[in-house]
Amino acid sequence: MKYSQQVLDMLEQAVSGQIGNFWNFSFDFNALFGENEEFADAWEAENPEMFDALNDVELMMFLEEHDPSDKQGFINFLTPYYEKAKQLNKKHP
Numbered sequence: 001m002k003y004s005q006q007v008l009d010m011l012e013q014a015v016s017g018q019i020g021n022f023w024n025f026s027f028d029f030n031a032l033f034g035e036n037e038e039f040a041d042a043w044e045a046e047n048p049e050m051f052d053a054l055n056d057v058e059l060m061m062f063l064e065e066h067d068p069s070d071k072q073g074f075i076n077f078l079t080p081y082y083e084k085a086k087q088l089n090k091k092h093p
Contacts, residue, residue, distance in 0.1 A: 011078060014078050
């Protein structure tokens with residue numbers, strides 16, 4: 001599976017409310033931008049526009065600071081990022 005599709009799948013699960021623990025989601029999602037260096041490098045090479053669009057300070061701060069028990073808050077905040085990621089994933093089939 002392509003790296004961009006894996007990220008898109010994570011976001012889709014989040015915005016559809018399928019994530020039970022947003023605390024873990026936040027750590028896992030943030031790791032995709034560098035902690036998991038192999039994934040980050042491959043994803044950036046595959047789809048640099050999507051990588052850059054989601055490598056957003058506002059998004060990272062939200063994931064670090066938002067109350068993980070506020071499921072609807074996560075859904076509301078992540079939905080525009082998910083929509084943007086879907087568009088950018090279509091540009092890089």
